[in-house]
Amino acid sequence: MSSTVVTRFAPSPTGFLHIGGARTALFNWLLARKLGGRFLLRIEDTDRERSTPEAVAAILDGLEWLGLDWDGDALFQFARADRHREVVEEMLAKGRAYRCYASAAELDDMRALARAEGRPPRYDGRWRDRDAADAPAGVKPVIRLRAPTDGVTTVEDGVQGRVVFPNKDLDDFVLLRSDGAPTYMLAVVVDDHDMGVTQIIRGDDHLTNAARQTHIYEALGWPVPAMAHVPLIHGQDGAKLSKRHGALGVDAYRALGYLPAALRNYLLRLGWSQGDREFFSTPDMIEAFSVSGIGRSPSRFDFAKLENMNGHYLRGMADADLRDTLVAALPHLPDGPALLSKLDDSRRAKLLAAMPGLKERAKTLVELADGAGFLFAARPLAIEAKAKEILEGGGRAHLAAMLPGLRALEGWSAASTEAAVRAYAERAGAKLGQVAQPLRAALTGKAASPGIFDVLDLLGRDESLARIADQATA
RNA sequence: GCGCCCAUCGUCUAGCGGUCCAGGACGUCGCCCUUUCACGGCGAAAACACGGGUUCGAUUCCCGUUGGGCGCGCCA
Numbered sequence: 001m002s003s004t005v006v007t008r009f010a011p012s013p014t015g016f017l018h019i020g021g022a023r024t025a026l027f028n029w030l031l032a033r034k035l036g037g038r039f040l041l042r043i044e045d046t047d048r049e050r051s052t053p054e055a056v057a058a059i060l061d062g063l064e065w066l067g068l069d070w071d072g073d074a075l076f077q078f079a080r081a082d083r084h085r086e087v088v089e090e091m092l093a094k095g096r097a098y099r100c101y102a103s104a105a106e107l108d109d110m111r112a113l114a115r116a117e118g119r120p121p122r123y124d125g126r127w128r129d130r131d132a133a134d135a136p137a138g139v140k141p142v143i144r145l146r147a148p149t150d151g152v153t154t155v156e157d158g159v160q161g162r163v164v165f166p167n168k169d170l171d172d173f174v175l176l177r178s179d180g181a182p183t184y185m186l187a188v189v190v191d192d193h194d195m196g197v198t199q200i201i202r203g204d205d206h207l208t209n210a211a212r213q214t215h216i217y218e219a220l221g222w223p224v225p226a227m228a229h230v231p232l233i234h235g236q237d238g239a240k241l242s243k244r245h246g247a248l249g250v251d252a253y254r255a256l257g258y259l260p261a262a263l264r265n266y267l268l269r270l271g272w273s274q275g276d277r278e279f280f281s282t283p284d285m286i287e288a289f290s291v292s293g294i295g296r297s298p299s300r301f302d303f304a305k306l307e308n309m310n311g312h313y314l315r316g317m318a319d320a321d322l323r324d325t326l327v328a329a330l331p332h333l334p335d336g337p338a339l340l341s342k343l344d345d346s347r348r349a350k351l352l353a354a355m356p357g358l359k360e361r362a363k364t365l366v367e368l369a370d371g372a373g374f375l376f377a378a379r380p381l382a383i384e385a386k387a388k389e390i391l392e393g394g395g396r397a398h399l400a401a402m403l404p405g406l407r408a409l410e411g412w413s414a415a416s417t418e419a420a421v422r423a424y425a426e427r428a429g430a431k432l433g434q435v436a437q438p439l440r441a442a443l444t445g446k447a448a449s450p451g452i453f454d455v456l457d458l459l460g461r462d463e464s465l466a467r468i469a470d471q472a473t474a
Numbered sequence: 475g476c477g478c479c480c481a482u483c484g485u486c487u488a489g490c491g492g493u494c495c496a497g498g499a500c501g502u503c504g505c506c507c508u509u510u511c512a513c514g515g516c517g518a519a520a521a522c523a524c525g526g527g528u529u530c531g532a533u534u535c536c537c538g539u540u541g542g543g544c545g546c547g548c549c550a
Contacts, residue, residue, distance in 0.1 A: 010550095011550095012549085012550045014549090014550075044550060046549090046550075047549055047550060049549090050549075050550085100548095104548080107547085107548090111546095111547095114475090114476095115475065115476095116475095117475095118475055118476075119475080119476070120475075120476040120477070120546060121475090121476085121546060121547095122476095122546075142548050160478090160479065160480095163478070163479080164478090165477070165478070166477075169476070169477050169478090169546080170477090170546095171546085173547090174547080174548050176548085177548040178548060179548080181548080183547090183548070183549085183550090184549070184550045185550090187550095188550090203544090204478095204479065204480095204543090204544065205543090205544050205545070206544090206545090206550095207478065207479070207544070207545075208477075208478065208544075208545045208546075209545080209550095211478090229479085231479080231480070231543085231544095232543075232544075234542090234543080236485080266486095269486065269487080269499090270486065270487095271486085271487095273486085273487055273488070274488095275487095275488060275489095275498085276487080276488060276497070276498040276499075277498090277499095278486090278487095278498080278499050278500090295486095295487080296479075296480065296481095297479090297480050297481065297543095298479090298480065298481095298542080298543060298544095299485085299486065299487090300485060300486080301485095301486095302484095302485050302486065302500070302501085304485080304500060304501055305485070305486065305499080305500040305501080306500095307500090308499085308500055308501085309499095309500085311512095311513090315513075357512095359513095360512060360513045360514090361511060361512045361513080362512085363512095371511095371512095390510095418509095421509090425509095431509085432509050433508090433509050433510075434509090435509080436509035436510070437509070437510060439509085440509080440510060440511095441510095446510090446511090447510065447511075448510050448511035448512075449510070449511075450510095450511090450512090451509075451510090452509055452510075453509085
């Protein structure tokens with residue numbers, strides 16, 4: 001246990017925690033938990049314009065909901081600006097960085113010219129070796145890294161393998177802005193180093209940055225952490241997951257009725273695999289995870305598969321747990337608050353009793369809540385279109401004819417009502433379905449529900465009889 | 475434009491030179507179960523992007539083409 005792994009998740013608080021970030025966080029979390037290391041959280045808020053406290057809250061909330069707990073307090077990058085400047089002073093002193101007085105207009109021209117000549121738009125190093133005495137008066141300089149111009153920089157990546165970048169393509173990027181604020185490129189390196197990060201797992205949009213950051217590590221004489229760049233997640237159409245393609249924050253997945261355990265499992269299998277295995281409980285995925293199992297090609301997000309997986313987790317839960325999970329989620333679900341306001345002890349009990357029949361018909365908590373709707377409905381019930389058709393198409397007559405027999409029942413249970421209904425069907429020369437469907441329509445207002453005799457039992461004698469009577473005479 | 479990454483069924487993927495006329499999962503379709511809808515069971519259709527090599531032998535290795543993606547800011 002001499003070399004403990006330290007991983008981190010480092011989002012910038014400029015928006016919600018999106019699905020790609022959630023997966024990155026999951027991978028880092030899994031590795032730390034598997035190896036008995038630490039999983040740290042760093043908020044990269046050096047962009048003062050775009051960072052917001054709301055976004056910070058959304059990210060923390062999202063991670064908590066997903067069950068990804070971080071070790072220690074979250075670190076805010078902006079608060080470490082003094083330390084970042086200190087490191088730059090050190091680089092300046094060692095000649096590994098220099099002041100650049102080029103104006104914004106100058107840089108624009110430089111890039112435009114490079115493009116026109118078919119060269120990559122890079123800083124040309126015009127202040128790299130210039131005398132400080134040449135500095136124009138009144139211009140605050142930026143500080144740039146004195147990067148190697150020849151040779152190559154190699155990134156040993158846990159996912160991508162050995163990736164080699166010609167140094168001529170990597171320019172002298174900015175470390176400190178003219179107002180003295182550190183840039184992301186600098187801050188990441190300093191913070192990862194100071195936090196003792198040993199393994200970086202992040203999106204492969206950072207792969208090129210890895211080479212640039214390697215230059216900083218080398219300039220400082222610091223060891224480069226192990227890196228793993230994970231291919232990005234794309235939308236269902238193959239294009240980048242963006243707002244317009246329905247990129248959602250994890251809070252949206254909660255509102256859609258997904259279970260954190262199911263989302264974790266889905267996210268794990270999106271880009272990571274271990275043979276044919278699909279299902280991993282949380283302890284199992286901690287046990288099984290490894291960087292070497294991460295795939296190299298980008299993947300597309302597939303709601304259908306997530307939904308299927310969520311259904312598996314839903315059905316696999318114990319009834320009481322699922323009932324409690326549903327109740328706890330109600331505030332976040334579309335019509336949840338309304339149901340919550342009607343939830344009393346009696347309904348809590350009924351919800352539990354109904355769970356076996358409900359859960360195998362639902363893939364999400366939203367569907368589960370919807371299925372449970374008949375337990376909360378008040379008379380007279382709202383009747384859906386399909387249920388109405390059943391009632392209009394001869395259903396009401398059956399209800400009226402069944403009523404006396406049901407009323408005369410001694411005991412009221414699934415078994416006793418089933419016997420009565422079957423007896424009636426036989427007498428009427430009807431198939432069970434022909435009488436069960438009108439009952440379902442009257443009792444639930446829908447054309448689909450759990451087994452009808454269970455519904456009768458759940459609702460109880462008085463409520464059942466009243467609902468049937470409502471529709472028999474309507 | 476330059477650099478880098480990627481390329482197996484519609485989707486997620488297994489495959490790490492012969493075991494592959496390519497396996498699993500989701501989705502789709504059919505059948506069974508059945509009071510509805512589901513669940514469950516059974517079955518079907520469905521892929522190695524293309525072209526060159528290397529090799530006795532390529533889905534697996536190399537090169538190119540094509541197609542995607544990412545990066546190239548005093549953003550992160």
